Amino acid sequence: MPGRLDLAVGEWKRVAPRYVVVVIVGSLVSGLVLSAIATFLWLVAGWSWAWVALIVIVAITVIQLIIAPRRARAIGYQLREDDLLFRHGIMFQRFVSVPYGRMQLIDINRGPVGRVLGLADLKFVTAAASTNVSIPGLPEETAAELRDRLVELAESRRAGL
Known part of the structure; x- marks a missing residue:
């Protein structure tokens, strides 16, 4: 198909x-x-x-x-040409595709244990209320770099719409 x-x-x-x-x-x-x-x-x-x-x-x-x-090993993501693909779950796997042009806000969250370990969560807000995508457990530097790259991609895709 x-x-x-x-x-x-x-x-x-x-x-x-x-x-x-x-x-x-x-x-x-x-x-x-x-x-x-x-x-x-x-x-x-x-x-x-x-x-x-x-x-x-x-x-x-x-x-x-x-x-x-x-x-923890079941969580993963891919940066593709037009979207970010996120997966998680063991028995019930969930795959979510978030188009770059639909991303409205990309937020970095750090809990107390994550801060001690140098980890952060990257949360995406889109127009769809049910998206609820959050990539947990990223090293802080990786989360900041990924956020900046995704903001850049989102702005370029929205400008092209």
Whole structure:
């Protein structure tokens, strides 16, 4: 089919390997907070079923920690001629194509763990509310260079419309 997207063409760029630490810390913090709430409900509030919630929370946290490296490796992007192609997901893969001419804002975000590791997230805002594309775990220098390049490409494409 001539109009079909060929995902095998081009080189996929991946996020920094240090991004796994960000995913692990996020999973641990969430698991600890939820475990503390379940423990409080069980021991202090007297909710007898809260121990089941605690076991489920611990199991989900352990699973998240096990698959964290694979989740980080599944994130990638390609700069193509007319658009940026982004992918993520293990079981349910999502591919998003963002045309350069539709990019309205390109934002760099840095969380506390990412700042310590020298990582940043690149977030794209387009006219479509459902796009919601964010490339996490880029080295700060790479994120700044990519933002500048994408702003340049977006401005040139919008000028050509």
